[in-house]
Amino acid sequence: MDISTRESGAATIVDVVGDITLYNSPQVRKVLLDLLKTKKAPRVIVNLEKVRYIDSAGVASLVEGLKVSRDLKSTFALFGLSRTAREVLELTRLIKVFEVYNTEEEALRGGSTNVAPAR
Numbered sequence: 001m002d003i004s005t006r007e008s009g010a011a012t013i014v015d016v017v018g019d020i021t022l023y024n025s026p027q028v029r030k031v032l033l034d035l036l037k038t039k040k041a042p043r044v045i046v047n048l049e050k051v052r053y054i055d056s057a058g059v060a061s062l063v064e065g066l067k068v069s070r071d072l073k074s075t076f077a078l079f080g081l082s083r084t085a086r087e088v089l090e091l092t093r094l095i096k097v098f099e100v101y102n103t104e105e106e107a108l109r110g111g112s113t114n115v116a117p118a119r
Contacts, residue, residue, distance in 0.1 A: 001016065002017040003016050003017075012039070012041040012045070014045070015047045019055075025058045028062075029065070036065065036074060036076075044069060044074065044076050045104070046076075047079060049080030062078070063097075066098060075099070077100070078099065079102065079107040086100075
């Protein structure tokens with residue numbers, strides 16, 4: 001798995017490549033919490049376009065990022081979910097908790113086309 005970050009206006013985009021599993025979810029958690037707590041990013045957007053699979057530990061890392069962002073009054077969004085990742089969030093009913101977008105452009109606009117339709 002590879003994680004990189006980049007800025008786009010007020011948002012910080014976290015690009016994740018590879019599966020997010022119990023083995024590497026601490027790496028995802030560390031990046032998200034560092035952006036939110038240390039760097040005080042006002043908006044964090046996680047790019048999941050190149051994530052084929054996410055397990056419960058990976059979902060837990062995203063949920064923790066969301067919780068911290070809410071505590072710190074910043075915003076947190078996801079985009080580019082694979083069918084499998086979307087199914088995991090739908091089964092856990094977390095799809096309604098996260099801001100989820102189909103594309104980076106929608107996530108950057110934030111809210112105008114909010115939650116992506118289920119497939």
